[in-house]
Amino acid sequence: MATYDLIIIGAGPGGYVCAIRAAQLGMKVALVEKRAAAGKPRLGGTCLNVGCIPSKALLDSSERFYEARKHLADHGIQVEPKLDLAQLMKRKVGVVDALVGGIAGLMRKHKIDVLTGSGQLLGAGKVKVVAADSTTNDHDARNVVLAMGSVPIELPFLLFDGERIVSSDHAISFPTVPKKLVVVGGGVIGLELGSVWARLGADVTVVEALPQICPFLDVDVAKALQKTLEKQGLKFVFEAKITGAVTKNDDVTLSATAKDGSTLSFTADRVLVAVGRKPCIDGANLEAAGVKLTERKRVATDTHWKTNLAGVYAIGDLIDGPMLAHKAEEEGVAVAETIAGQHGHVDLNLIPNVVYTEPEVASVGLTEAECTKQGLSVRVGKFSFAANGRARAAAATDGFVKIIADAKTDRLLGAAVVGQRAADLIASICAHMVYGGSAEDIARTCMAHPTHGEAVKEAALDVLGRVLHA
Ligand code: FAD
Ligand code: NAI
Secondary structure (H helix, E strand, O other): OOOEEEEEEOOOHHHHHHHHHHHHOOOOEEEEEOOEEOOEEOOOHHHHHOOHHHHHHHHHHHHHHHHHHHOHHHHOOOOOOOOOHHHHHHHHHHHHHHHHHHHHHHHHHOOOEEEEOEEEEEEOOEEEEEOOOOOEEEEEEEEEEEOOOEEEOOEOOEOOOOOOEEOHHHHOOOOOOOOEEEEEOOOHHHHHHHHHHHHOOOEEEEEOOOOOOOOOOOHHHHHHHHHHHHHOOOEEEOOOEEEEEEEEOOEEEEEEEOOOOOEEEEEEOEEEEOOOEEEOOOOOOHHHHOOOEOOOOOEOOOOOOEOOOOOEEEOHHHOOOOOOHHHHHHHHHHHHHHHOOOOOOOOHHHOOEEEOOOOEEEEEEOOHHHHHHOOOOEEEEEEEHHHOHHHHHOOOOOOEEEEEEEOOOOEEEEEEEEEOOHHHHHHHHHHHHHOOOEHHHHHOOOOOOOOOHHHHHHHHHHHOOOOOOO
């Protein structure tokens, strides 16, 4: 008889949330995690240890420093801030450690066995755990969920050295502010961590292979963000492909090819390579166990997270879809419910995506470009924060709300917000979309005055051709 109803490999937001939900549903659960410090597992995955949480702690601290240096005087507050990077990092570590400790507490509360070591799938229902001292233990389970997440992509001509050429894992812990930082990749990590170090005083250049930052955003949204980041001092080079790097003393010189074929060169004391992440499948014995992968080397699943092996499921960054913590969490809950015989469901079209720059950018559903590609006839409403009272009072007038609705039915198809509090505003739009809401539903919702939410209502009114304050 199997020892466990469920073994989960990987304790990120997908894995640990799945463990909690499965325990709530009465299953006997084990959670395998290889990340450890001082002999104890570090739960929470990429998200808590080196991703969402440390990057947001740095974004919050650096924003305060930037505000104090650049904007407090406008409010009649005179200060001369001095950066204490060691304290800033100490605070970040404290935030992370408190949350990691909290997850360990949740595992104890739900009587989930945490097995420290690297998990290997031996076949359906069979998992080997290899501890740091190489001792091994085999475990049986009625079901296995693979939740090993992802790792940074390394470019062959730009290998990570952990010091000068680094991934986000190291760029969240630089011991000093870089003088010059080149960021390869103008995606989410490049913009968030580029912003952090620019606010703290680094000269930051972002080199992006495509013609715009964040290719998953509509051009107008991406351009608005780019413009504001440029005002903050970030520089952008588009349509350039890095071809090589030479490290000399404390500097790295990158060579790149521009769109017109000419050669570009960038010298920096630190280079952050942020060109995407890939599923973490190394060392888990997946292919030997017979687990099918997709062409892009993600674990292949059906719509109920089932792999080709009986009783073996996969979720989160390991499988198709956006690599986001809340997507992994939703799948963790849904797969536990599916295993318990319930009807777990995740609508990938309604996973909000937020870039935590200043201003934030948040989006959900289809972009206008995707609607055009799909041949959908749409009406688009837009409202600028420059005409929003609360945004003006907060001196945060950059950006706008964009709402896309079906031209015939008025059903909401997608939305994007560039501006202060965009992450919170997109949540209110998501809530309408979950119920199949229309632009008119938002337009009929009373928003408190003065709030940023009024810009959402006005954008919806604009879809209907009756905007009030523009
Ligand atoms: P992970 O969080 O990657 O967890 C997988 C776990 O499995 C890890 O702990 C790993 O050690 C473990 N593991 C791997 N292989 C094995 C094995 N063989 N045996 C045992 N354990 C194993 N997303 C957001 O939604 N919002 C954000 O603000 C955000 N910010 C980010 C900032 C940065 C800098 C980065 C890098 C990522 C960010 N993300 C953010 C993405 C987010 O972190 C991931 O989408 C999310 O963590 C994926 O969850 P997961 O559970 O699938 O995998
Ligand atoms: P990304 O996919 O967001 O962006 C990578 C960028 O690099 C793209 O714009 C791409 O065109 C560019 N690129 C690729 N190859 C290149 C090359 N050779 N030279 C120059 N540019 C190149 O990936 P990123 O930023 O590494 O983030 C990885 C994942 O982590 C993302 O999928 C994201 O969802 C997640 N994440 C989410 C955050 C959030 O939700 N706020 C924050 C940080 C990461």
